[in-house]
Amino acid sequence: MSLINRLDARAADFDAALTRLLAYDASQDETIESTVRDILHDVQTRGDAAVLDYTARFDRVQADSLSALEIPRADWQAALDALPTDQCAALEAAAERVRRYHEHQRAETWTYTEADGTMLGQQITPLDRVGLYVPGGKAAYPSSVLMNAIPAKVAGVPELIMVTPTPGGARNPMVLAAAALGGVDRVFAIGGAQAVGALAYGTRTLPAVDKIVGPGNAYVAAAKRRVFGTVGIDMIAGPSEILIVADGSTPADWLAIDLFSQAEHDELAQAILLCPDAAYLDAVQAAIERLLPSQPRADILRVSLANRGALIRTADLAQACAVVNRIAPEHLELSTRDPQALLPQIRHAGAIFLGAYSSESLGDYCAGPNHVLPTARTARFSSPLGVYDFQKRSSLIQVSAAGAQTLGRIAATLATGEGLHAHAASATLRLNTPA
Numbered sequence: 001m002s003l004i005n006r007l008d009a010r011a012a013d014f015d016a017a018l019t020r021l022l023a024y025d026a027s028q029d030e031t032i033e034s035t036v037r038d039i040l041h042d043v044q045t046r047g048d049a050a051v052l053d054y055t056a057r058f059d060r061v062q063a064d065s066l067s068a069l070e071i072p073r074a075d076w077q078a079a080l081d082a083l084p085t086d087q088c089a090a091l092e093a094a095a096e097r098v099r100r101y102h103e104h105q106r107a108e109t110w111t112y113t114e115a116d117g118t119m120l121g122q123q124i125t126p127l128d129r130v131g132l133y134v135p136g137g138k139a140a141y142p143s144s145v146l147m148n149a150i151p152a153k154v155a156g157v158p159e160l161i162m163v164t165p166t167p168g169g170a171r172n173p174m175v176l177a178a179a180a181l182g183g184v185d186r187v188f189a190i191g192g193a194q195a196v197g198a199l200a201y202g203t204r205t206l207p208a209v210d211k212i213v214g215p216g217n218a219y220v221a222a223a224k225r226r227v228f229g230t231v232g233i234d235m236i237a238g239p240s241e242i243l244i245v246a247d248g249s250t251p252a253d254w255l256a257i258d259l260f261s262q263a264e265h266d267e268l269a270q271a272i273l274l275c276p277d278a279a280y281l282d283a284v285q286a287a288i289e290r291l292l293p294s295q296p297r298a299d300i301l302r303v304s305l306a307n308r309g310a311l312i313r314t315a316d317l318a319q320a321c322a323v324v325n326r327i328a329p330e331h332l333e334l335s336t337r338d339p340q341a342l343l344p345q346i347r348h349a350g351a352i353f354l355g356a357y358s359s360e361s362l363g364d365y366c367a368g369p370n371h372v373l374p375t376a377r378t379a380r381f382s383s384p385l386g387v388y389d390f391q392k393r394s395s396l397i398q399v400s401a402a403g404a405q406t407l408g409r410i411a412a413t414l415a416t417g418e419g420l421h422a423h424a425a426s427a428t429l430r431l432n433t434p435a
Helices: 014-022 030-046 048-059 073-082 085-103 142-155 173-182 192-201 218-227 252-263 278-294 298-308 317-327 339-345 360-365 401-417 421-428
Strands: 005-008 110-113 119-126 129-133 159-163 186-188 211-213 241-246 270-275 310-313 331-335 351-354 391-398
Touching (some): 030 048, 073 173, 129 192, 142 159, 142 173, 159 192, 241 252, 241 317, 252 278, 252 298, 252 331, 252 360, 270 278, 270 298, 331 360, 351 360, 401 421
Parallel strands (some): 129 159, 241 270, 241 331, 270 310
């Protein structure tokens, strides 16, 4: 039995086969939903006491007060100082590259003035307070701290509160070090739906935030979904995805490992390669079969590749790009001799990696662009996390006396047509009045 599916985009049944391959059941587990609903209600009702109870139950951490679960800034700095030299240097280099990239995204207030003196524009302001959820225990990702915290601080968010569970009291030093480098303001050793509830509703100790960002397990995702509207959220992320378009010029082993790099996340991750060269697809398949047994996460890779992975032959690179737009992947590698030539044909992708040396893993850690990306085909209408997610836009309207004569008549006519007579009166009162 093959380790990975083989499809042909030229075949009559390809559309149906691709639909089956892409199928992802995002239905919500009723047990999880019920549990999360109860936890959120309890946190909203009992505040600190509820958070402490759930932290003791789920994380095996006892505390007399929520204040006791706040991790002092000195501990973050100590964690940074204690890191091995190579880890510290890598984290600092990644933070600097992420910061430099995101500084290009920062929007500024703008205005323009019309001939009659009316001024119009847009005022850009940062969110007041943001909550950052960071998984704890084995699934701890310091890179995610940087990717979420740094854009928020570049945007000018004055207060960034990080929550991270510490199962059994175990703290992840690289996560705390990343908090120190990323500009986080406060850190609490709490997690799960109870932490999301505390951030959304606020408690006596932990103030309510305006937006919650960061990855988490199914309970965290369900909680973020439920509190949306009370606060903003970044996104509800699905399984990780990589899609590669190749022309056969990249060593087959490189692309086999690139496919592994996302398939190893979990059994639902998706790794797909598109290429018009059948012999090259054979070479990549052979590389997969040869390299997979030596991978530490081989068991996960086998399930992911067998269920959701594919090597797809296309008629040409143009058809490959059409398939890309249909899939709208989280990560797209254009591993061809001239990737820039394909770029105008790509409309839907979270992050696009151009050329054989641009492996997706570099984007996960240190290239600079954000690794928080739209999944499950949402790249058709959404974008990577960025500075703009932590800024608000307010319209500016300063109508001059002369401008009111023109705009007032237009508004009154439209308001009367809608049957909103007070609107019309508000506009006409300012007609023919002295400046």
